[in-house]
Amino acid sequence: MAEAVEYLGTKSKFWYRDGERQMLFKAEERGTGEDWAEKVACELCALLGLPHVWYEMAVDINEMRPGVVCGSITPPPLALVHGNQLLLKLDPNYPAESRHRYRTSEHTVPAVFEVMTRLQPPTPGWCPDLPSGVDSAAGIFSGYVMLDAWIANQDRHHENWAAVWNGDTLHLAPTFDHGASLARNLSDEERYERLETRDRGRHISHFAGRARSAFYADRTSSQPLSTFDAWRSFAGLVPNESRRWLKRLEAIETADVQWVLDQVPPDRMSSICRRFTLDLLMENQRRLLDRRKP
Ligand SMILES: Nc1ncnc2c1ncn2[C@@H]1O[C@H](COP(=O)(O)OP(=O)(O)OP(=O)(O)O)[C@@H](O)[C@H]1O
Ligand SMILES: [Mg+2]
Structure with a gap:
């Protein structure tokens, strides 16, 4: 009810x-x-x-x-404070009320990082399995941005990350709202074509590189960063912690991902969709790990 x-x-x-x-x-x-x-x-x-x-x-x-x-992340008396409100606190000119959540060039990597340096990490109940050495809000958030590159999440706008206010302290909120990822809205015809094509321009590897984040390099940029460039920018600000996230990603095997996909009921996900999603994830994992090399 x-x-x-x-x-x-x-x-x-x-x-x-x-x-x-x-x-x-x-x-x-x-x-x-x-x-x-x-x-x-x-x-x-x-x-x-x-x-x-x-x-x-x-x-x-x-x-x-x-x-x-x-x-709920915030049963009473906790309260959620979204990214736009946190950015507004640091910059009174931040367009927090803008209706164009995706086209906010003030939503920059340096500005979001600045917010992160002022937050506490999520409370321990949310962190049963952090990599050792990852303990700052900025380091944990870099993991969220790596996730976005892995799952092609184009939706990390300023109301899709937040802090939890307990009346005294602001803690980074756990990551949420990933429903617009994994190219979930492609048709099965397009998935099939991209899996089978010999045309490199249509292939999944090319497709994977096109995902856009909601982060900008700076406020004068006309285009948002790709999900990969957003990750590279955040990773450059917390290099040690981001390396620990890459190690976690590296340890994930095809069979682990396949197992997750196999649990989705067939009436909610076709077999071609399962195949495409697996390929997309493995392609993005490979690209994230390749970028480690100089
Ligand atoms: N688990 C939760 N605990 C507390 N608040 C939540 C939770 N999930 C969602 N919310 C609140 O509801 C809002 C909308 O939820 P969510 O972002 O998941 O939905 P959405 O409709 O998919 O959003 P979008 O338009 O960004 O795609 C969040 O910004 C947050 O304020
Ligand atoms: Mg949302």
Whole structure:
């Protein structure tokens, strides 16, 4: 039973209660696979050891709509403070209320990094498996940006990262909202063509390089950075911690990813979609690890 509607974000969502827990249902109404993408990304976060919101695939049985559910990051008295509000605190001219969340050139790597240097890491309950040596908010956030490059998440705009305020301290929030990743809205025809083509320009390797982040190099840039360049920029600011994330990524094998994809029910993810998603992830993993070499 819905208790409250969540108006932030673009998808239809409502809050409900599971015992004492405050839960959010995010509907997948557009048929673009945001439910499986959210769940697969969640499992990949777990493989990496990132602090992340835990999502489960779900159905709203009142309206028979598919979606995902997750527990609240901020049960009372905690409060969520989004990236745009944090950036506004450091720069009174930051366009926090801008309706164009993706075209905010003030959403720069240096500005977001500056916010990170002022946050505490997520509280220990969110961090059961951090790599040793990764303990700052900036170092942990670099892991979120590496995840985005791996899963082709183009959606890390300034309301898709946040801090948790406990009345005294601001902690980086776990990573959330990965439903717009993994090229989940391609048609199966296009997936098939990109898997099978001999045309290099259409191939998955070329496709993988085109993913755009929501971060800019500086506020005069006309284009956002690619997801890979965003990662390289953040990694350059926290080189030791970002190397530890790459080591985690390196340890993930094809079979681990395949296993995650195999758990998605067949009516939510076709076999061609599974094949394409595996190839995309392995291609992005290879590109992230290749870039380590000078
Ligand atoms: N687990 C959670 N705990 C607390 N608040 C949450 C949680 N999940 C989502 N929210 C709140 O709801 C907002 C929208 O959720 P989310 O970003 O997942 O949805 P969305 O519709 O996919 O967003 P977008 O338009 O960015 O794609 C978040 O910015 C946050 O304020
Ligand atoms: Mg969102």
